Amino acid sequence: MEKRFADVAAEGRPVLVTYFMGGDPDFETSLAIMQALPKAGADVIELGVPFSDPMADGPAIQLAGQRALKAGQTLAKTLELARRFRAEDQRTPIVLMGYYNPIYIYGVERFLNDAVEAGIDGLIVVDLPPEMDDELCIPALKKGISFIRLATPTTDDRRLPKVLENTSGFVYYVSMTGITGSALPDPSLIAGAVARIKSHTKLPVCVGFGVKTAEHARVIGASADGVVVGTAIVNQIASSLTEEGRTTEATVPGVEALVRGLSAGVRAARLAAAE
Amino acid sequence: MNQPLKPNSFRAGPDEDGRFGIFGGRFVAETLMPLILDLQDEWNKAKNDPVFKAELEKLGAHYIGRPSPLYFAERLTAELGGAKIYFKREELNHTGSHKINNCIGQILLAKRMGKTRIIAETGAGQHGVASATVAARFGLPCVVYMGATDVERQAPNVFRMKLLGAEVKPVTAGHGTLKDAMNEALRDWVTNVDSTYYLIGTAAGPHPYPEMVRDFQSVIGQEAKEQILAAEGRLPDLVVAAVGGGSNAIGIFHPFLDDEDVRIVGVEAGGKGLDGDEHCASITAGSPGVLHGNRTYLLQDGDGQIKEGHSISAGLDYPGIGPEHAWLNDIGRVEYVPIMDHEALEAFQTLTRLEGIIPALEPSHALAEVIKRAPTMGKDEIILMNLSGRGDKDIFTVGKILGMGQ
Numbered sequence: 001m002e003k004r005f006a007d008v009a010a011e012g013r014p015v016l017v018t019y020f021m022g023g024d025p026d027f028e029t030s031l032a033i034m035q036a037l038p039k040a041g042a043d044v045i046e047l048g049v050p051f052s053d054p055m056a057d058g059p060a061i062q063l064a065g066q067r068a069l070k071a072g073q074t075l076a077k078t079l080e081l082a083r084r085f086r087a088e089d090q091r092t093p094i095v096l097m098g099y100y101n102p103i104y105i106y107g108v109e110r111f112l113n114d115a116v117e118a119g120i121d122g123l124i125v126v127d128l129p130p131e132m133d134d135e136l137c138i139p140a141l142k143k144g145i146s147f148i149r150l151a152t153p154t155t156d157d158r159r160l161p162k163v164l165e166n167t168s169g170f171v172y173y174v175s176m177t178g179i180t181g182s183a184l185p186d187p188s189l190i191a192g193a194v195a196r197i198k199s200h201t202k203l204p205v206c207v208g209f210g211v212k213t214a215e216h217a218r219v220i221g222a223s224a225d226g227v228v229v230g231t232a233i234v235n236q237i238a239s240s241l242t243e244e245g246r247t248t249e250a251t252v253p254g255v256e257a258l259v260r261g262l263s264a265g266v267r268a269a270r271l272a273a274a275e
Numbered sequence: 276m277n278q279p280l281k282p283n284s285f286r287a288g289p290d291e292d293g294r295f296g297i298f299g300g301r302f303v304a305e306t307l308m309p310l311i312l313d314l315q316d317e318w319n320k321a322k323n324d325p326v327f328k329a330e331l332e333k334l335g336a337h338y339i340g341r342p343s344p345l346y347f348a349e350r351l352t353a354e355l356g357g358a359k360i361y362f363k364r365e366e367l368n369h370t371g372s373h374k375i376n377n378c379i380g381q382i383l384l385a386k387r388m389g390k391t392r393i394i395a396e397t398g399a400g401q402h403g404v405a406s407a408t409v410a411a412r413f414g415l416p417c418v419v420y421m422g423a424t425d426v427e428r429q430a431p432n433v434f435r436m437k438l439l440g441a442e443v444k445p446v447t448a449g450h451g452t453l454k455d456a457m458n459e460a461l462r463d464w465v466t467n468v469d470s471t472y473y474l475i476g477t478a479a480g481p482h483p484y485p486e487m488v489r490d491f492q493s494v495i496g497q498e499a500k501e502q503i504l505a506a507e508g509r510l511p512d513l514v515v516a517a518v519g520g521g522s523n524a525i526g527i528f529h530p531f532l533d534d535e536d537v538r539i540v541g542v543e544a545g546g547k548g549l550d551g552d553e554h555c556a557s558i559t560a561g562s563p564g565v566l567h568g569n570r571t572y573l574l575q576d577g578d579g580q581i582k583e584g585h586s587i588s589a590g591l592d593y594p595g596i597g598p599e600h601a602w603l604n605d606i607g608r609v610e611y612v613p614i615m616d617h618e619a620l621e622a623f624q625t626l627t628r629l630e631g632i633i634p635a636l637e638p639s640h641a642l643a644e645v646i647k648r649a650p651t652m653g654k655d656e657i658i659l660m661n662l663s664g665r666g667d668k669d670i671f672t673v674g675k676i677l678g679m680g681q
Contacts, residue, residue, distance in 0.1 A: 052580040053454065053566060055461040056304045062448065074578040100302060101565045105579030127302040127565065131292065152306040154468055159309055174306065179462045 001044070001093040001121045001146055001169045005204045005225065008043055014221035015170075016266045017206055018259055019046035019097065019230030021064035022081050023073025024237060029247040030068075033237070033255050034085050038092045040256045041263025045085075046124070046230065049078045049098030056126045058179040064234045067245050075102040075111070079118045086119035095122040095148060095169070100136065108136055112143045122146035122169040130162050137166050150174050151197055160200045170204040170226060171197055191223035214265030221269030229262055285532035285608050288599065293482020293569075295602035301481040303568045306465045315483045317388050322490065327383065334379050338412070339369050341376075341494065345502035346662075350629045358512065358652035360645060362662040363499045363527060366634065372664030373495060373523045374405035374476060380491035382409040385472035392467065393417040395474045396460040398425055398453035398519070399590030399637065400432025401664055402476030407441035409474075417441040420460045423451035425589045432668050450583040453519075453593045457567055477520025478597035481568030485598050492526025499659055500530050511659040513538045513648065517641040518611065519555070519590050521597035523663035532608060540648075541600060542640045544586035545613030555584035557596040558604050558611040566594075571601040587616035587672070588636035590664070618643040623666065623673060635664035636672070 008015045018037050023030050037045055050065035050073050057065070075098075082094050096115065103111050103125065115123075123140055130137075130149070137147040146169030153176060155163055164171065175190050190207055197205050207220045208228025217227045236258045240251040288295040301311060321327040335341040344367065348360045365373040385393060393410045395417065397403030403419040410417030419436055423445040426433050436443050449455035464473045478488040503511055514531055516524035518541040531537045546554030554560060557572040564573040566581055574582040574594035584594045603609040619636055622643035627633050634642060638661065645660050652658070666673070 052449075052582075053458050055458050055567070056306075056465060058462075069580060076578075099565075101573075101575070101581070102579035104565050104570075105562075105575065105577070126304050127568070129301060129303060129305050129308045131301050131308070150305045152304075154306050154309045156309065163305060179465060 004043055004091070004093050005170065009225070012270050014224055014266050014269055015043045015204070015206065015226035016041060016217070016263055017044040017046055017208070017226050017228040018042040018233055019048060019228065020233050020237065020255070021048035021050060021061065021068050022078035023050060023068030023071055024064040024234070025067050025241055025245055025247050025251070026071040027073065027077060027081065029251055031081055031084055032252045034081065035088065036252055036256045037259060038089060040259035042092070042259055044093045044095060044226070046095045046097045046228070047078060047082060049075055049096060049102060051099040051102060054099065056179055058231065060231045060234045060238065063238065070245070075106050079114050079120070082118040082120055090119070093121040094119060095124055096120050097124040098126070100125050100127050103136065108139055112140055112145065115145060116143055120145060122148050124148045124150070124172060126150070130165060133166050141166060141168065148172055153193065157196070160197065164201045164203070167201070167203060170206050171201060172228065173197060173205055173207045173224070174209045175207050176209055187219045190220060194223045214261040217262045217265030218269045221266045227266055233258060282606070285603070286529060288602065289482060289486055293486070295599045296605060297563070298570050298598035298601040299482055299485060300570050301568060302565050302570065303481045304465060306468060310468050311481055313388065314384070317384055318483050318487050321384055321387060330383060331380055335376070335494065339375050339379065340367065342498040342502070343367050345499060345506060347506070348630055351626065352649070354629055355646060355649040357649040357654065358656040358658045359654070360649055360658045360660065361503060361506070361511070362660055363495060365495060365523065365661060365663045366632070366638070366665035370401070370405045370408050371667065372401040372405065372635065373492060373526060373661070374402045375408065376494055376526070377476065377488050377491040377522060378402070378405040378409040378474060381472070381474045381487070382413050382415070385415070385474070386413060388472065390470065390472035391415065392471045393474050394420070394460050394463050394471055395476060396420045396453065396456040397476065398422070398456070398592055399588065399635070400425065400429040400436065400668060401590060401635070403441070403443070404432050404435050404439070406474050406476070407436040407439035410441060411439045418463065419443050420446055420456040420463070422453060422456045423447045425452055425456070428672055429589055429668055430671070452583065452589070454581065454583070461567070477522040478525045478599060479520045479567060479569060479571065479595060485569065488522050489525045489529055489599060492522050493529045495523070495526040495661060496528065496530035499527060503657070503659060507657055510534055510537050511657040512536070512652065513540065513656070513658045515540045515542065515641045515645050515658060516661040517542045517591065517637045517663065518596060518600060519544065519593050519637065520595070521600045523661050525597060525599055527659070527661040528609060539609045540644060541609055541611045542644045543611055543613045544584070544588060544591035544640060545615040546585040546587070547616060549613055552582060553585035554613065555586045555591050555593060556613040557594060558601065559613050561594070563601065569598045571595050571598045572604070587619060588640065590635070590637040591640065612644060614640040614643045620673065620676065622646055632662070633666035633670065634662055635666045636669045638663045
């Protein structure tokens with residue numbers, strides 16, 4: 001993951017991080033989506049693990065999780081998705097994102113072994129703050145898996161060092177308080193927040209929550225090391241499905257087209273910033 | 276795994292990280308962490324502040340109506356022919372249940388913290404009504420999240436909340452019950468952290484909620500202990516309470532935990548039986564997991580997905596339980612047993628007819644266990660049960676099942 005961030009930085013542009021829900025709308029389609037992402041310009045993949053009670057997610061990602069669970073997706077199958085992807089692509093970093101309970105029930109030790117074997121590079125576990133680092137963060141770091149932490153507008157300078165202490169890979173700045181898929185706040189506030197975090201860490205800072213269009217990606221990418229897009233991709237998938245939630249011919253190409261546009265946005269970011 | 280050692284006291288928990296053994300903790304999104312730490316600071320200050328304590332006691336006496344009576348159920352005792360049965364009558368509190376004890380305490384904290392908006396989740400609507408009540412009393416706007424299924428089956432409480440000025444938001448996600456309402460309340464909180472105080476109704480959630488709610492509810496057990504000593508000159512042999520999230524139960528249990536001769540039983544919702552999925556017996560039929568900010572016993576599948584529970588009682592319809600109960604179970608201090616829907620329904624009718632008290636369906640579960648145990652105990656033995664809420668809200672549900680009216 002460090003290499004990917006360094007390589008992209010050498011190109012003089014921010015990293016494009018793309019999120020989708022593993023198993024949405026079904027296993028095979030989501031594998032095709034995952035394979036399409038790097039080809040369309042995604043630099044890092046966030047692979048969502050569905051959970052029945054996604055407390056920090058908005059309606060779009062909640063529904064994606066429900067579609068995935070209904071189609072039989074599990075944590076084991078999400079690891080299988082990564083394994084299948086890795087067979088063809090050994091370079092694109094994969095970050096698994098979800099909630100702790102499925103991992104806890106799978107068994108932390110067994111999960112980490114299987115995650116390493118499946119080629120997982122990092123973890124984002126929404127409901128494990130630094131106070132709970134002994135649960136998964138420390139064991140993951142020992143296995144060489146990054147533990148990426150969310151920093152939010154409520155993470156003040158007093159708390160930032162604690163949040164950053166065991167963070168690795170990158171820092172994910174959630175650009176607002178609230179759930180995924182809400183509206184994007186003022187870009188100048190984001191630039192200030194990114195600068196504040198960067199004064200505490202050498203890690204790259206990626207910004208997410210609310211990035212929907214290539215224009216958003218360009219604006220955010222002017223100050224951040226990376227831009228995370230999630231809900232927009234999930235919505236694109238949802239809008240392509242049949243009424244029963246089944247995949248159509250438009251599903252994978254729709255995601256490709258969206259990500260290609262976002263990729264152009266991040267590529268234009270630094271040019272715009274230099275002007 | 277190592278067998279947990281028996282502690283010197285069962286009342287010392289949680290530790291500074293909010294753990295009761297392996298249970299409890301603070302499993303929340305980073306957005307909420309600073310707020311939860313602030314709340315913990317404020318709570319630590321408030322609980323040792325004589326001004327806070329005095330305010331709580333004054334409101335308890337003049338607004339809630341404390342102490343609630345301890346009532347000897349003479350006819351029920353005679354009918355069952357065994358142990359003497361006493362009820363701690365929390366159903367006589369203002370708003371009709373024990374929930375108000377906690378709400379008064381937490382809204383005083385919210386005021387201290389300068390919060391200007393209250394949110395709450397509710398199942399049966401008892402906590403929603405209590406929250407709406409204290410919000411009205413202290414002049415703060417209040418939003419109550421309630422599962423759409425519960426909005427339907429607890430219509431009288433929805434009406435009461437609206438009359439009190441609260442906004443009731445029905446939640447359609449999942450099965451539309453308490454778990455879904457709690458998810459939605461957490462989403463609101465994460466979005467409105469600066470202005471909003473989340474008034475959690477049960478002894479669950481991230482630390483410090485389980486400890487804080489327990490301490491506000493422990494007034495039940497403290498009073499009951501004094502009252503039973505005055506009435507009988509000794510402690511009860513058995514204490515029984517219904518457990519959903521477990522706030523009324525921990526409230527009456529906690530002051531008795533170190534009294535070794537007092538047996539303690541928590542009653543879970545057995546629903547339609549433990550064989551299928553239609554129950555809410557998190558301890559007797561669940562396993563440890565992490566949900567809503569704490570590790571505790573949960574109803575879940577092999578992939579860690581949380582199941583929807585079922586109970587005739589909306590207040591017990593939650594697939595988890597407070598972390599202190601999980602610990603008390605594992606350490607063997609409290610015994611947890613299930614009671615089926617139909618047993619609770621029978622107990623509801625028995626109490627109504629024999630004592631002229633219409634209980635809520637939640638304590639009807641505890642009562643069903645009392646009805647099972649009392650005849651097997653000696654006439655010189657004493658049972659103390661928490662009659663945690665009144666049944667006005669349930670009369671339509673029960674009437675429908677019994678085919679009364681219409």
